[in-house]
Amino acid sequence: MQAKLIVIVLSICCGLSLLAAAPAGAAQRIDLKVLLLGANGTEPSFSAWQAQLKREGVPFDQLVATSGHTPITPESLSTTLPEGTQEARYQAVIVATGGLPRCDEEGVCASALAPEEWTALQSFEQTFNVRQVTAYTFPSPEVGLNPPTFAGPLDGVDATLTPAGQSAFPYLKGTVTIGAGTWGYEATPIEAASYSTLLTDPDGASLVGVFTHPDGRQELVQTFDSNSFQIHSQLLRHGELAWVTRGTYFGDQRNYLEMHIDDVFLGDDIWDPVNHVTDFNPADAVRMTAADVTKAVEWSRANGLRIDNLFNGGGSVAAAEANGGSDPLLAAFQANKTAFNWISHTYDHPNLDCSTRAFIDSEITDNVNWATTTGIPTVASELVTGEHSGLANLIPGSPGTIDPPSIDEAAPVARNGTLAAGLYEYGITATSPNGETVAATTTARVPVGERGITRGSTVLEWDAICKATGYRIYRRSLPDGAWAMIGTVAQPANPARDTGPTILRYRDAGAAGSTTDPPSVNTAKIGPYGQNPNFSNAIRDTGVRYLGADASKPYPVTPTSTTGPVWPAGAQFIDGTARVFPRHPTNVYYNVATRAQELDEYNFLYLPPSLGGGCVESPTNTCRTSPATWEDVVAAESQRIFGLMMGNDPRPHYFHQTNLAESDQAEGAVFYPVLDAALATYNRYFNSSAPIVQLLPTALAVLLGRQDAWATASTGSVVGYVEGSRVTVVNRTAAAVQAPITGTEAGTVYGGSRSGWVGFAAGTSTRRAAVAWPAPPPPPPPAPLAAPLDVVAGVEHADTVSK
DSSP states (O other): OOOOOOOEEOOOOOOGGGSOOOOTTOOEEEESOEEEEESSSOOHHHHHHHHHHHHHTOOEEEEEOOTTOOOOOHHHHEEEOTTSOEEESOSEEEESSTTOEEEOTTSOEEESSOHHHHHHHHHHHHHHTOEEEESSOOOOGGGTBOSOSEEEEOTTOEEEEOHHHHHHSTTBOSEEEOOTTOEEEEBOBSOTTTEEEEEEOTTSOEEEEEEEOTTSOEEEEEOBOOOTTSHHHHHHHHHHHHHHTTTOEEOOOOOBOOEEEEEETSOBOEEETTTTEEEOOGGGOBOOOHHHHHHHHHHHHHHTOOEEEEEOHHHHHHHHHTTTTOOHHHHHHHHTGGGEEEEEOOSSOOOOSSOOHHHHHHHHHHHHHHHHHHTOOOOTTEEOOGGGTTSOBSSOOTTOBOOOOOEEEEEEESSSSOEESEEEEEEEEEEETTEEOOOEEEEEEEOOOGGGOOEEEEEEEEEOOTTOOEEEEEEEETTTOOOEEEEEEEOOSOOEETTEEOEEEEEEOOOOOEEOOOOSSOOOBOOOBOOOTTHHHHHHHTTOOEEEEETTSOEESSTTOSSSOEEOTTOOEEETTEEEEEEBOOSSOTTOOBHHHHHHHHHHHHSOGGGTOOOOOBTTBOOOSSOOOHHHHHHHHHHHHHHHHTTTOOOOEEEEGGGGSOTTSTTBOTHHHHHHHHHHHHHHHBOTTSOOBOOOHHHHHHHHHHHHHHHHHTTTTEEEEEETTEEEEEEOSSSOEEEEEESBSSSEEETTEEEEEEEEOSEEEEEEBSSOOOOOOOOOOOOOOOOOOEEOTTOOOOSSSOO
């Protein structure tokens, strides 16, 4: 629950005489920058506006009015240029909470700003016609509202835009739902002539409105709190920003959704909801069918959205070899190839963390060549490796363990051993410095040899596992013999060769071993590791320029290191010749096709052992206190996706082909319910002026690079200002800079305004504002100096401003 607001009444009227009078008709210049004010910097509304300004790319200064802060003065807000032009240093003011209250340990509260600072702000806004947003305030005459008719939680309230609100938020259909945990106030305007309600509750009370002060200043007032993750914040912030800047500003907003489906043409391991483990038996692997392709095409067309298939051609080749030379899944995709986008995911999906340069080269080129041969359209310069392998992994995450080996062969012979003829089951595990995997298993029958020989041996072969320290071999006789650990094999010095992983062998000649079961839980955790030294060279060899990574993890600036500076989670960066674009992981797991599988694995991962799960509380991990329902899972995951769509964030969400499989079953293909829920939320609130934008990997990687470069340039290398209808941009660097800009003739129309990325050459460039900055209103009559700030007694409030 967000806190109730401490009420500070500002008895400041119009102390404009404190600002030096400007010559009549003096020209004005308004800098394209926003001023964000907070009392302590921890207010939810302050953080929400920080996030909004950053996500749209709006230059801003923030002032947290803690004790000893640099005071706000007329000189800090404006100046007069040598030729007499008045320059406003800010085009908009955003105040986190009305009056910016700050309380001492005894609960005595006062404004964090001195009266003369408020006077300077108000005088500045009136002189330059600068608007203000007060992001959360108590209703009072100072903001044009009567005392509240209700104070309390507004969770789940469906508020409605008025006709004026529809104009201010042209991208919305009309409903704005207030998110859970929101405290707010309902009130009515004192005078309709000076207060324009934008958002009302079901009883008609104002929740958001614009108050025109007697001196002509305009203030957008919101009477409920927000943090950056709440749905009402996600819906309203863009429109409030456009209003307070008068629609012309550096920055832009689009709502993106990219859906990557990994492992297409492979069969994936599947979750066993009975034993609560991943089933690694290749015979049980799940792979899409032609019917699943039909479902994907129908869903894509019905929603007007593209699905990106990340393909492994080797999976199709293997399927064809096992199916008399043909792969029905390939045929189905070939018939619908233009309905999808195609991105290379390597030929066989191997782990590349230990691979040689030549092997990585072949995995990349073989997949692109296979696509060319089969008519699958792809771009050779775009790549996502299996499990993002080859790159560093500073946080080996859920589960953070190595996989058990995949047994390539179990060849029994009726000689060279003392193993009695019969049927045996073998298990092979891999070890790490921290534990041991579960076993990969296979069966082998030792035959009776010539002349009735009843003794023999079995030769086992498997691929070396990158990051393993060794292997253990288990055996039992079937149908009901006890397991025994019969031998070990050390990790080779070079677990990879140019043709792939090193092949390991073990001959079971019949040793008794020690009676023990293979592990039932994978404990072979691994620690952080740097990038494969061969990886960057292979990327360069094969012409890859755009490479996928995991958005939930940081990456080292020095790729092969595990110490030193890092690129933060979610950041794009350059790796050799490739620009790396992060992808958002999901809680729709790679090894689930049905609701039962997804729900069981979800609960296993998020419930503590006392409730049958494997979750362990930590600073970065919170366990559930009760089992999730299917509806809980869909709601959580769809809301996460929707929130990222609202973040001006083109980074893809990645799923796996298993999630689209078994679509002919009533509770199969778990991808669709999650995406349907996210799209239903989007379509409930947004109208056709704000369609979902989808970018291909090259374009989204370029956009991420531009966003990062602009975040640096906007701190001073590139500045802008508006004079009437002319927007001037000054690029102080020696090269052209790409900048996002809204409210000029540049770009395309989206959500009711024109915006886009524009290249600004070194020096000065000009654009035309769609709406000219208005002349200031006439000055009000003289008024007395500001009176002291008073705390209104008897108003219920929390001990702190926010929590």
